[in-house]
Amino acid sequence: MNNSVYKGAMMSNLSPALNQSFPNYKEQLILYGMRTFEAGQGPVCDLHLHHRMLEINIVLTGDQIARIGNESFTQHEGDIILIPPMKLHDFIVPEQQSMHGFVIHLQNVDSKLLYAFRACGEYLFARDHPLNERLNPLLKALISCLQQNPSAHRVFMLCNEMLVHLEEFVQSEALLSINEPNEQPLADRIAREIEALISTFNELGTDSSTSNWLETIAAKTGISRRHAGRLFQQAYGMSPRQYLSIIRQQEAMHMLVMRNIPLEVIAFRIGFENVQSFIRQFAKWTGLTPGAYRRQHKSTISYLTPLEVEPHAGHLSNHVPSATSE
Incomplete structure (x- = not known):
């Protein structure tokens, strides 16, 4: 992949035309299950999937093994895994190890972007991957932001910036030009x-x-x-x-x-x-x-996303499991 192409994938030198109308846009992004977590050796979660949700998972310290569909990946410190909707997956910490991570689920991401991401066939983005270099600092900024009881606008700003970088990545791979099959x-x-x-x-x-x-x-x-x-x-x-x-x-x-x-x-x-x-x-x-x-499982935090996520469009707090942008 040409990194310079990736960096400028969404840039344009077009001058604005006079008297030009633009379409209306509506965003209904929902953020669910944002949490940091620690896990010792053994299963982090059981095999599961998320309906219409993109999962972003980063290892902050340690290692874990991700099983996604029929593939298996070792995720090291700083590595990021992106899992598209409807993909069965689970995570396991290797023997005599522990790990610390962060996970977030994004619902109602643009369907064309999700299809293009599925088409790329990549799930693991190591620390030296260009997409990781852009998402990693945003994920850590999001964690820091969430710990400070932020406004919803600030949280969605960081998440939308991550989606823009994902869009630039798939565009640089010429995947956004691939039409979804009928x-x-x-x-x-x-x-x-x-x-x-x-x-x-x-x-x-x-x-x-x-x-x-x-x-x-x-x-x-x-x-x-x-x-x-x-x-x-x-x-x-x-x-x-x-x-x-x-x-x-x-x-x-x-x-x-x-x-x-x-x-x-x-x-x-x-x-x-x-x-x-x-x-x-x-x-x-x-x-x-x-x-x-x-x-x-009485004292555990559920990693499952319920079918009816209750959106919360106001101020975020540690007691609110999800948020939505409309």
Whole structure:
């Protein structure tokens, strides 16, 4: 990659035209799960994914191993990993080691940018990588900023600057010029419809194991059930049913750890007809009953992003889990 091209990728010498109109813009960026963390040897988190969220993860001290899809990376001090939405991943600290890191999740990032980033196929950006050289000081400035109880404007300024650098990087790689395949918007819509099923199960009391939910989604998008499944598999490397199972599991795990909600309510909210069916399925997912999982993870901070992130558009504090810019 030509570093000089990267530095000036978004620069222009064009002079402003007289009487020129420009389009309106609306930003709905949501920041979720911003936290520093320490971990000893063993798993940092279980295998999971984030729906429509870009994860940025930096190791401040120590090392960790990142498993993203079918690939594995050793992330050293100062290295940054970027994980696109819908990508299964987990982190492990090597034996007899410990690490200190920071993570942030950004939702509603421009879809064209996300597609271009997926196309680059890179996840690990070592300390000497040009993109790391730009993101690293911004991430450390963000950590310092968050520790000082900042305004939302200052936090979003730093995050948007990081996204600009990511945009410049993919543009320098000539990836922004690659058009999304016509099927990608359909795959994204199918994903959103699957996520919306959770609230539908809640409202209608529908059992996802017996309902014809995929046929309904396919009909909404104007394609056949088989074509919907094929598009989704090609875009995300999993079937629609696998994705629904993953997000149901993650919703259940998040509610068990982060909210004091009875098991019956959790089971109903994610589409189970009764609590016994939910308990059996949860044990298959995790090897633990919901009650045992809640007790074992009672004091942990959840790394999972719930489907309905509650935006907070005002002043940020340590007690606010997410923020949004509109």
